[in-house]
Each structure stands twice: as C-alpha cells, then as structure tokens.
Amino acid sequence: MTATAPTPGSFLDDVSTAEADTPLxxxxxxxxxxxxxxxxxxxxxxxxxxxxxxxxxxxxxxxxQRRGEAVGRVVSTWVATAPLDMLQQLLDQPDAVMPVFRPAFGPVVVARHEHVITCLSRPDLFTVDLYAREMARATDDRTRNPGAFSHFLLGTDDDDLYRIDDVLLRRTVSRADEPRLTALVRAEAESWASAAASAEDGVVDVVPTLARTVPMRIVGDYLGVPAAELGEPSALDGCNGGDPFPLDDALLRVYAFQQIAEGRVPTAGDLFGWIKDVFRNTFNNFNQASPWFAEARERGLVATEYLTAWIHALLVAQKQRLLRGEPVPDTLLTRLLRLQQEVGGAEEGSLTEDVTALLGAAPPEGELARRLSDSMIRSNVFGVVVGAVVNPQEATCRVVDAMLRLQAGEYETVDGASYDDAVRLARLDRGDPGYETGLARLRAYALEALRLRPQGEVLLRLCTADGAELGGLPIRRGTPVFVGYAGAMRDPRTVPHPLAFDVTRDEQLVGYRQDAERAREAPQSRLYLQHGFGRHKCLGRYASEITLQESLRAVLRLGRLQRRTELELDEHNLYARSLRIGVGGGPR
Structure with missing residues (x-):
C-alpha cells in the first residue's frame, strides 16, 4: 500500500499500525x-x-495471513464504527496515489464512484459468494432432495441459476404495483401519524413504530407472509396467533429441521424477530472471532427454521384455496402459485414465450416447473421477505435523522431545498395544484437524505477471477472487497457539492439489460446507490422508495419536529435502536 502520510487516529494510521505489529x-x-x-x-x-x-x-x-487478518480487523472495526469517516478519508487521498485501498495483504476497500460501479456491474469478477452459504439455508437439503436448487438470487452470480429466477420474480414484483403500494403504505403511515399526533407526552420513537410497521405491512399484505396477534385468527384456518402447528410431512421429506420440532403462527413481534435474526446472521456475521458470532449464528438458524415452516404452511394453505377456486389475496406468494399453475396447463406456452423473449433463449425443457416448484417458491419468498424489513427500517430512520439535521441547519442547501419546503410538499393532498410534482420532489428529499445518511454503507463482494483490477491495480482472486457505495455517492468527481442537500440532482439514470431480462424495469440511478446497482439492484426497489417517500410524508405532515434523542444504534453499532422525536408543532 502506498498513500500520503496518515494522520494520527485515522483509518490509514490504524492500518499502518496493524502492519507494523505484524512484520513479514x-x-x-x-x-x-x-x-x-x-x-x-x-x-x-x-x-x-x-x-x-x-x-x-x-x-x-x-x-x-496474520497481517491480512490484522488489516481485516481494522477495516471491519471502521466499517462497524465510523464507515463514512473511513470512506471520506479514502476519497480525500489523491487519485493517482490511491485509486482504491489495496493493502499488500488483507481486504480491499473501494470508495470512488467509478470503481464502486465496476464492482457492482461485473458479477463475473466480483461476486456475492460471501452471502451464498447462509442464503442457502432456506433451501431444501440436497441429501433429501438431490435435485434441489441451493441458491437464492442474492447469493449467486451463476447465469444459469440467476437469470430465470430473476425474470420470474421481477414478473411478480413489478413497478406496475406502484399505485397499490402507495395506497397501502400511505394508509399505514397515516395511521401512525394519527397516533403520533395524539401521543400523550407528544413524543414518539420512530424506530419501533413507523420505521418497522410500514415494511411489516408490505411483508403481510404485498408479499403474502402475514403475522397474527396472540389469539387472533391467522391466514391458516383454525390457527390463531401464537398457536403451534405440526411440521408438514411434505416439508420434512425435503428440508432438514435441526432447531425446532413444530412451527408457530407468528405474532408481529415474532415475525419481525425471525426476519431480523436471519438478516443479521446472513449479512453481518462473518467474523468468527467476534464474541457474539455464535449467538447470532444460533439465533439465525432457529429463525430460518421458524420462517421456513411458516412460509411453507402459508404456501400449502393458499395453494389449496386456489385449487378449490376460492379467492386468495393478490401477493407475491399467490402470484408465484398462479405461475406454478400455468406450468403444465393451457397457459404454459405463453409463459414460456414470455420468459424466452426476456432471456433471449428458451429455458431448458422442464426448467420452469423446477423453478416454480413448492420448494423454490418457498425459498424465494423467504429471501424476498428477509430483504424487505431490516433495510427499509434502517433507511427510514436515517431519512428522518437527516431531515432533522436539515431542519437544524446542519447542511448547506442548493436550489431552495429546506425543511419547510419539504413540509409544504408533504401537506399537499391529491387534487391540490402541484400534488404530483410535489410528490416527486418529496421522493427526492428522501433519496437525498439517505444519500447523506445512508444505512449499511458498504456491500461485500469477493473477487473470484484472475486478472481483475480496479483503478489499474490488480486484485488477487479470493480477496474480499468492501464496496463503499456510500463513498461513491459523495465522490466529488461525480457528485457536485457532495455534502450539500440538493433535491434537484441529476439521478444519472441508465438502463441495465433493458434489451433483455430487465426490459420491464425502470432505469436505475448511478447517483443514488442505496438500492444497489446492476445485477443485484434491489428486487424491492419500488416498494422501498415508496416506503421512504410515504413515511417521510407522514412525518412531515406533523409539522416542525423536535429532536429528543440522537439516532441510537444497538451495542454492535449495526441497527437503529431508538430515535425519539417531539411532535405536534405547526410549520413556521
């Protein structure tokens, strides 16, 4: 590694110390x-x-190896405790000296926009293999079902595995649902706002309320995996919230349960806990030396089995209703089951033609049936649900936090951006002059707030090919790469006035495979990277942006807010624990 002289207490200073302590x-x-x-x-x-x-x-x-591990610990510590500071320090290095942070031994850290885009758009070089094993825990046991797939979209870059599932899932989670999602999210957010406005002490904690309940509503009503409060009827006939149910024989024949002996109809608290435990184990539990590694792994495994059993039970119940010709809710789960019915039926030809048109080649004989088996529907719904709660919750908290900072004057503003302008937009109702353009500008407030205060500031990739390079520097095969998308969004070479709050920015929209499988997708932004870029652009991007827009609208309709606490993170500095705000003040 070559760099300018590190300053005391800086990321580079800590790396230099780690290297000095591990001589070669x-x-x-x-x-x-x-x-x-x-x-x-x-x-x-x-x-x-x-x-x-x-x-x-x-x-x-x-x-x-010792040096690489020491440098890796430094990187992991900074990612956990001060990721924006670390990425900013790397951006401040002269490009000619440090296009990317590449120590002689240890993980690579990428902060500059062009290199982040390269990492996210070259799955042939930089893969998601680091997530693969934990994502596969929701799939069938290959010893019980030798023909089973053992992947989810987020955990593979193999074209043969990825592309067909991608087409099928994006067929069922579509931007055509935006009006429905907006109405669904708005109803939940406005219900929260009504309760918040009448809070007895005028104080509400955003984290366990709005930021959680909106994505959980999407999981239940849109994805088709609902909870049920204790004693309340559930989506399973004859079962109430909190009730146990036996594990289905068909599931036991293909899935190896090791942690639980029976399923449970989850309450909202149960379901949220399962999703969060799976998410944490999958995306934030790589360091086996960590004192909480074993506990997080254990909780993740238990949660995986409970969530698997619940989704399978819902699948069986909804499939039986469809076969009886009874009405079912329109959800991701039931849409996949309807596609399953098309395979082998009169509509299989049109489905095959549609998939063929998007892929550019016909899928192998019988492949659609395999991809729409009960097992694959179960594991794909599992993966989508796990990604649908924690990230939106964290993003909502950070949007609210950034808007409070905007209100307090902490940001330079451009082209009229202000807290009061955002409040004015939020108070527009359908039919008011400027409503539609105001809603679009409110979305821009949410995205800009999240650009300045992003959640999960890095994504992990693994270099799996020889000959890869970034910024002219070779990257060894097997090297973990911390892809600092939060740094890319504040790279001054690409983002003018990167630390200013500007809701008129060019989103730099580009297509991704829009001549093929993403032909029905909206263009993706090269500026706002909170939902990823390229192959693994978030499947739930539409629902997520609507969640941010409508949650922000609900908060701002309460008027001027008072920050009662800073955004408090948990003991691992990973997830929001509390953000208390005072409500009830009118606009200035």
Whole structure:
C-alpha cells in the first residue's frame, strides 16, 4: 500500500499500525531447480535447499495471513464504527496515489464512484459468494432432495441459476404495483401519524413504530407472509396467533429441521424477530472471532427454521384455496402459485414465450416447473421477505435523522431545498395544484437524505477471477472487497457539492439489460446507490422508495419536529435502536 502520510487516529494510521505489529520475514527464495548444475551429483544439497525454501515460504505465508487478518480487523472495526469517516478519508487521498485501498495483504476497500460501479456491474469478477452459504439455508437439503436448487438470487452470480429466477420474480414484483403500494403504505403511515399526533407526552420513537410497521405491512399484505396477534385468527384456518402447528410431512421429506420440532403462527413481534435474526446472521456475521458470532449464528438458524415452516404452511394453505377456486389475496406468494399453475396447463406456452423473449433463449425443457416448484417458491419468498424489513427500517430512520439535521441547519442547501419546503410538499393532498410534482420532489428529499445518511454503507463482494483490477491495480482472486457505495455517492468527481442537500440532482439514470431480462424495469440511478446497482439492484426497489417517500410524508405532515434523542444504534453499532422525536408543532 502506498498513500500520503496518515494522520494520527485515522483509518490509514490504524492500518499502518496493524502492519507494523505484524512484520513479514524476508521474501522467500525461489524453489530450487533439481536440474540446476550445482545439484548435479549432489542430491543432498538439493534436498537441503528445498527444505530451506519450503520453510521460508511457509513462514512468509503464515506471516502474510496474520497481517491480512490484522488489516481485516481494522477495516471491519471502521466499517462497524465510523464507515463514512473511513470512506471520506479514502476519497480525500489523491487519485493517482490511491485509486482504491489495496493493502499488500488483507481486504480491499473501494470508495470512488467509478470503481464502486465496476464492482457492482461485473458479477463475473466480483461476486456475492460471501452471502451464498447462509442464503442457502432456506433451501431444501440436497441429501433429501438431490435435485434441489441451493441458491437464492442474492447469493449467486451463476447465469444459469440467476437469470430465470430473476425474470420470474421481477414478473411478480413489478413497478406496475406502484399505485397499490402507495395506497397501502400511505394508509399505514397515516395511521401512525394519527397516533403520533395524539401521543400523550407528544413524543414518539420512530424506530419501533413507523420505521418497522410500514415494511411489516408490505411483508403481510404485498408479499403474502402475514403475522397474527396472540389469539387472533391467522391466514391458516383454525390457527390463531401464537398457536403451534405440526411440521408438514411434505416439508420434512425435503428440508432438514435441526432447531425446532413444530412451527408457530407468528405474532408481529415474532415475525419481525425471525426476519431480523436471519438478516443479521446472513449479512453481518462473518467474523468468527467476534464474541457474539455464535449467538447470532444460533439465533439465525432457529429463525430460518421458524420462517421456513411458516412460509411453507402459508404456501400449502393458499395453494389449496386456489385449487378449490376460492379467492386468495393478490401477493407475491399467490402470484408465484398462479405461475406454478400455468406450468403444465393451457397457459404454459405463453409463459414460456414470455420468459424466452426476456432471456433471449428458451429455458431448458422442464426448467420452469423446477423453478416454480413448492420448494423454490418457498425459498424465494423467504429471501424476498428477509430483504424487505431490516433495510427499509434502517433507511427510514436515517431519512428522518437527516431531515432533522436539515431542519437544524446542519447542511448547506442548493436550489431552495429546506425543511419547510419539504413540509409544504408533504401537506399537499391529491387534487391540490402541484400534488404530483410535489410528490416527486418529496421522493427526492428522501433519496437525498439517505444519500447523506445512508444505512449499511458498504456491500461485500469477493473477487473470484484472475486478472481483475480496479483503478489499474490488480486484485488477487479470493480477496474480499468492501464496496463503499456510500463513498461513491459523495465522490466529488461525480457528485457536485457532495455534502450539500440538493433535491434537484441529476439521478444519472441508465438502463441495465433493458434489451433483455430487465426490459420491464425502470432505469436505475448511478447517483443514488442505496438500492444497489446492476445485477443485484434491489428486487424491492419500488416498494422501498415508496416506503421512504410515504413515511417521510407522514412525518412531515406533523409539522416542525423536535429532536429528543440522537439516532441510537444497538451495542454492535449495526441497527437503529431508538430515535425519539417531539411532535405536534405547526410549520413556521
């Protein structure tokens, strides 16, 4: 690694200290060539030199591993405690000196916009393999079902595995649902606002209320995985919230339960807990030396089994209703079940033609049936649900936090952006002059707020190909890459006045495979990267942006707010724990 002199207490200073504390022995000599003249007639000398070279190589490799681990701990610590500071320090380095942070041994950190976009749009070089194993825990046991798939979209970059599932899921989670989602989210957000306005002490905590209940409403009403309060009827006939139910024999034949002996109809608290435990174990539990690694893994495994059992039970119930010709709710789950009915039916030809048109080639014989089996529907719904709560909750909290900072004058503003302007827009109702344009501008407030105060500031990728490079620097195969999308959104070479609050920014919209499987997708932004970019652009991007827009609208319709606490994170500095605001003040 070459860089300008680090400042005391900086990220680079900590890396230098870690490297100094893990010295490397001299570079090992090359392995001797037994055909070299000096070994002619002297095999003992060759064997002696070979052993010396092997010992030196082994010592160097062990030392390099220790250094890589030490640097990795520094990176992980900064990602957990001060990710924006770390990324800003890297952006402040001269590009010619440090296009990317690439230590001699250890993980790479990418902060500049062009390199972040490269990492996210080159799944052939930088893959999501680091997530694969935990994402696969919701799939069938291959020893019980040898023909089962063992992947979810987020955990694979294999074209043969990814593309067909991507087409089918994006067919059922569509931007055509935006009006429905807006009405659904607005109803939940306005219900929250009504309760918040009448709070006895005029104080409400955003984290366990608005930020949680809106995405949970989407999970229940749009994705088709609802909860039921204790004693209240559930989506399973004859079962109430909190009731146990036996694990289905068909599921037991293909899925190996190791943590639970029966399922449970979840309350809202149960369902949220399961989703969060799975999310944490999948995306934030990589360090086996961490004192909470084992607990997080255990909780994640238990939650995976409870959530799997619940989704399977819902699948069976809704499938039976469809077969009886009874009405079912229009959800991701039931849409996939309807597609399943098309396979082998009169409509299979049109489905195959549609998928073929998007993929550019016909799927293999019988492949649609395999991708729409009960097992794949169950695991795909599982994966979508896990991604539908925690990130939107965290994003909502940070949008509200950033808007409070805007109200307090902490940001330079551009082109008339202000807290009071946002309040004015939020108070417009359908039919008012400027309502539609005001709603679009309110969405821009939410995205700009989240650009300045993003959640989960980095994404993880693994370099899995030889010959990869970033900024002209080679990246070794097997190197973990921390992709700092939060840094890319404040890279001054791409984002003018990056620390200013500007709701008129060019979103730099571009298509991604819109001549093929993403033909029905809206263009994606190269500026606002909170929902990813490229292949793994968030499947729920439409629902998420509507959640942010409508949650912000509900908060701002309460008028001027009072910050009662800072945004408090949990003990691991990962997830929002509390953000208390005072409500009830009118606009200035």
């Amino acid at each position: 022995p001299p570079t090992p000599p090359p392995m001797p060539d037994p055909a070299a003249p000096e070994y002619s007639g002297d095999p003992e000398l060759y064997e002696q030199d070979r052993k010396v070279a092997e010992a030196a190589s082994s010592a160097f490799a062990a030392a390099a």
